[in-house]
Amino acid sequence: MLRAENLAVQRGPCTVLADINLELRPGEVLGVLGPNGAGKSTLLGALCGELQPSRGDVWLDQRRLQDWPGSERAQRLAVLPQTSTLNFAFRVEEVVAMGRLPHASGQLKDAQIIKQALEAADALHLAGRSYLALSGGERQRVHLARVLAQLWPGGEGQMLLLDEPTSMLDPLHQHTTLQATRAFVEQGAAVLVILHDLNLAARYCDRLLLLERGRPHALGTPEEVLRAEPLQAVFGLEVLVQQHPERGHPLIIAR
Template identity: 45%
Template sequence: MTVTSAHPTVISARNLQLTLAGKVLLDDFNIDIKAGEITALLGPNGAGKSTLLKILCGEMTPESGQVTFFNRNIEDWQRSELACHLGILPQHSSLSFAFTCKEVVELGTMPLCLSRQEIDDITLTTMRNTDVLHLAPRLYPTLSGGEKQRIHFARVLTQLSQADDKCILMLDEPTSALDLAHQHKTLQMAQTMAAKGAAVIIVLHDLNLAAQYAQRMVIIQQGKIQADGSPWQALQPAIINNVYGWQVSVHPHPVHGYPYLLS
C-alpha cells in the first residue's frame, strides 16, 4: 500500500541501495517525504530505519540512488545552507565537554546570523518551550540520559527557528530515554512543527506512540517497505505478525480513535 497526500514533496529518494558487511540494509528503496505531516519509520531491529535516516540527511552515502531536498540534489546543497533548514536529533550524542546546557542549546544557532541578544532570546524561548529552562546552568555531562536527549531536542529546534517554509525535522528514537510525560511532550512539539508546515520524520519502536502522533507510518523490513499508509492502513495484524513475528490485536483508542495494539 502507498500513502497519498496533498502536501508538497520535500524529500525524494529513488533507488537507494546499501549493503554493509554482507547485509542488505536498503534494497532499491524509494520514498517521498511530505511537508506538513509526521512520517514514522518503523520496523524491527536492523530493518534499516536509522540507516535510511542517515542517507536522507546526507550522513551516509548509498551505493546507488539519489536523494533530493526541495527538488535539488542533496550534493548541490552547501552544508551550511542546508543546516538552516534541516535539523537532526540522533539516537546518541558523543558530546562530553563541560558546557552548560544553555551553551549546548546555543550550538543550534551556529548556522544562523544572529546578534548576541537574539541568540539569548531564541535559546531561552526554545528551552522554555521544551521544558528544560531549569537545566540551563547545569553542566551537560551531569545530566541523565533523558535530560541530555531533551537538551539536544531544544538545540535542534533552536537551529530550525528561522527555517521558514523549508523545514525538515528528523528524529531518531527521540523518546527512547524519556519518561511518559516527556515522551508525549516531545511528540506533541513535533506535531506542532508539522502543523506549521515542517516535514517531520521520526524513527520509533513504540507502535502505539507512532499511531497516536504520525499521519503516515512506513514499516520497513530487510531494507524494503512492507506497509506505507495511515495508522489504520499500516497497523494490520497480519502485517505486524509478518514483520515482527508477533501476534497482536488492533482496537480503536476509546477516546481518540487511533489504532491501539494489544499483544
C-alpha cells in the same frame, strides 16, 4: 520537500537498505517503524547525507542533497541522532546554542530562540546546569532543544529527522517530545521520526513506513499500516488492534 528515489545502501557485500521511494511532505510527521536491524537508522543516515547511497538519490527541493552547501543545508535540515556524545562541561544553553551556528542572527535573537526551544522541549528548568550533570533523559531533551533551535520556529521547507527521540524518556516526556514535533509541523515543517512504540506512532504520526530487512513492507496512514497481519509478519508479534476510545487512532495490544 525531502525526497528519496530508488534509494539503496550497501555495506560490503550486504545490501542493508533497498527500494526506498519516499517523500517527506511539509506539515506532516512520518514515522519509521521496524524491528532491530531493519534499516531505520541507515535510512535516516542516507536521508541526511551522512551515508552515501550505493544507488538512487536524495533530493532537497529540486537539488540533490549532496549539491547543497553545508551551511545552507543546515538551515533547512536538522538531525537528532540516536546517541549524542559531549564530554565537556558545557552549560545547557551552550549546547542548545550549537544549533544556531549555521545562522548569523545575532546574540539577542539567538538567546530568545534558545529559551523558546528549551521551553518546547520541556527543558527550560535545566538552564544553567552542566550538561555532564544531567541524566540520560535530560540530555536527550537538551539535544531535542538544540535541533529545534537549529530550525526555529519551523516552517515550510524545513526538515527535522529524529532517531528514537523517546528512547530514554519517561512516559510523560515521551508525549511532550512528540507534542513538540507536532507543534513544529503545524508551522509547516516536516518531521521524520524513528520510533519503537507502536502506540506513540499511531497517536502522533500522519503516515508510517514499516521496514522489514531493509525494504518497505508497508507505507500509509496509521490505520493502513498498523494492522494485525503486517505487524505479525514484520515483528513476529501477535496483536489485537482496536480503536482508541477517545482519539480514534489504532490501539495496539499484544496478545
